[in-house]
Amino acid sequence: MALDDKQQYQTRQFKVVGTRVKRPDGVDKVTGKARFGADMSAPGMLIAHVLRSPHAHARIKSIDTSAAEALPGVHGVVTRADFSEITDDDFTADILDNCMAGDKALYDGHAVAAVAANSVAVAKRALKLIKVDYEVLPHVTDVDAAMEDGAPVLHDGRANETVPEGMSPNVLARYEFGHGDIEAGLAKADRVIERTYKTEATHQGYIEPHACLASMGPDGQADLWCCTQGHYMVRNTCAAIMGMEQGQLRVTASEIGGGFGGKTTVFLEPVALALSRKTSRPVKMVMSRSEVLRATGPTASSSIDVRIGMTKDGQITAAFAELRYQGGAYPGSPVEFGSMSAFAPYDLENVKTVGWDVVTNRPKQAAYRAPGAPMAAYAVESAIDELAKGFGLDPLAVRLKNAAREGTKASYGPTFPAIGLEATLRAAKDHPHWAAPLGENQGRGVACGFWFNFGGDTCVTLNITPDGTVTVSEGNPDIGGSRASMSMMAAEELGIPYEQVRTIVADTGSLGQNEVTDGSRVTFAVGLATIESARAAKREMCKRAAMVWGIEEDAVKWEDGAAHPAGENAGKHPPMTLKEIAAVASNTGGPIAGHHEANPEGAGVSFATHMVDTEVDPETGAVKILRYTVFQDAGKAVHPDYVEGQFQGGAVQGIGWALNEEYIYGDDGILQNAGFLDYRIPVASDLPMIDTVILEIPNPGHPYGVRGVGETSIVPPLAAVANSVSEAAGVRLTQLPMSPPKVLSALHSK
């Protein structure tokens, strides 16, 4: 047998990978046939709605559900009393508490009860009949305010051992990364700047609200259909909350209308299961947009101090950042990732970051595309830009001078293998965009960004059908085109046309554990497992051909979709195609399949450089995005359309974060803008075409060189837009979003 089993990257001529084939989910999505979370229904189904706290912080003294339960059409009401307490797992206990409040409501919109009824109208009427006796408590929603002495306290005794004595109980963890000597490095600088930056919380803004349908029988077996980034995670989390065995709960993922990290946890699913258990009926739940904004997970808001020293020729001598992130009412803000990624693009002798995880009376944060990194990059890239411009240096040249490369010891510990940062910077420098003239009130900004990428538990099964076509089962909801990408990699490896492979997202009963679709992991990890599954199937098909030919297995090789005798000594046999081998499978040992299970380690890190031109209206402070170009290393772009889409999508979400998106809380701690009218994500007319340049520096850890591309693209835009606006306005802004009132106020203070 002459197959290459190495999982490492090997150069090869691709036939399918790198082409722009038709996406398999496209027709259903544009014709409205695709079934999303809210499209599932079942006979006898009830509809459930949630009663939510109108207070930012309140002790729940009692809940009287009797009038709601007596309302005709109501089948069941649940409160926290319907769930067993979780005492051995703080992580899951916090998820339960977020799904259904315990003794305290911790934020505006926190769930306190839920009603299942035979209609929406009855369920909503029943909610009004539930009497909750609240003792309203003082609240805090700002990260810096929450760290102050005497700030209202959410939880006592949750701080871990990293937090020094004497800090507010709202500070739950401290992180530190770096190497070298900051003070010694700063002493060598020609200029040191010290700045504080603030960013507001933003929501992932997925178009599809959370929805699920749960059905639990009296035998304890349950089915759950939901819109999620990881149905295995849903199974495991819900089983833990419900006290079930994981094998008794089957979860099927619907099509997904966006997630961006926000669907990597559960909000409704345990409540739907509890109501189904109580009523013995299927229970459906669908969030409104207002519920999505008030009670699911936006990302953290941040407050960041940066101190950077630079010589007049652009060498960074030392870099320090202290990052404070509030992640809502529970531990786990992404400040650790922020602290790790802040200086990752640079080769620094002296670097240190300190991160603080802080709780406030806001909804529990959830992952948002490169969690924690965009705000850190905003602060660092703004400061580097200000230093470079202060010395009259080219901001791209300064970044190139300090860029991390193969062999650089990263600020967060590891030593980088082959990486693509320099390639993105050089591509940016050579691009016509960099040389294009600018008009009055216009500015150009650049910024770099980094993301780790990830592998994680992965299972794939590849089946050869009797007619010689191929089906692939993966366990990750398809958000960024994974069905197309897996089909392409399977077709590439098997040497058959793309159209002969169909990939499905299998339910939790069909495969082993699969990590959530997150960390830009799927094209890398599931792709690797798909390639290995195809290789396993090829080995089996070579074996079957050997059996037919009556020769040794290792005298057969696989080429161009067929088994061939490996050499002269193997005898003269005409090749057997995949189709021919499949046709005789039943007589040569039965069905043919390949599978692969792994937790692959080699996810290559990813870098990007973004360039953006803006124009500032000097009379109103309005910012217009004129031109935007993304330069990013994809390792190998399996399907370039999807890769470009990821680059563009990240840039656009970053533009929204930079310009107008923000969670606005009133003095009462109530969210003021729980709707898409006043929570302003960019609309199409706000944007130019986002140009993309795909660079391909192969990831050594993937057979085809693939790196994750989904998250890096949101890391540079906050800073790139800020640098551009600062140039256009002639004044540096240090707070996001740069909404028109803020820009106008900065212009007036010049």
Add this chain to the structure above:
Amino acid sequence: MQYLAPTTVEEAVSALAAHSGDCRLLAGGTDLLVRMRSDMADPDAVIDLKRIDALRQINPEDGGWRVGAAVSGAEMGEHEGLVADWPGVVEATNLIGSTQVQGRCTMAGNLCNASPAADSVPAMVAAGAVARVVGPDGTRVVPVEEIPTGPGTTSLAKGELIDAIILPERGARSSDAYLRFIPRTEMDIAVVGCAVSLTLDEDGTCTAARVSLGAVAPTVLLVPEAADALIGTKVDDTALDALAAACSAAAKPIDDKRGTVDFRVHVAGVLAKRAAKIAKKRAGGAA
């Protein structure tokens, strides 16, 4: 919930007057249905006005135009005579919502929704438009600025509805314009709105003007001082600066999630200048 679809104004008025509960009128529904879906309204009855033919028409009236209460923004945008006479009123109405919303939303509905930020209202006020109010006691004609009395409230009595908005005759060398400031480029709500309607004489001197501001007070403002800044001038830079100052002085906004007092006061003046320049150009004035 009761749904009624009368085919005459009289039927609609008697149903509205007779109903004892929370009875709402549905023209385009682009405010009402959104409120119902977001649990902000739970009416006992809805009276749909779109089946009343007269309310779906744009007709000439006294040299001007009578726009039925159920005429959509898109229909106004396609009406050549209306666009020629009142481009500012049409562009303001066409800013409401999105392309899809334009197929449903109406100027009368926008007025009766009584939002201080309503886009079509400053343009109607600047135009000197009147609302024809039909009720159990007959018909009256009311200047549009007297319809809203505060956010979400109107001067309409029980059983009254607006069956048409009447735009006056547009004389020679006259035109109007509406501008609003929004943080995005569409699908948004005015942080400040400003409409200017003016008439020039043969020399290009402004002989008549009306200036109106939205989203800077509990109701849309008619600003006579701003009009005075234009009348008798060639609408030159000096006049425009005086216009801006008058608008900023008249603006009495609040700080809220959409903008600050300082921002709104300043931008009211900026928009007034820009709108006046457009109106002047449309009226045939020199640049």
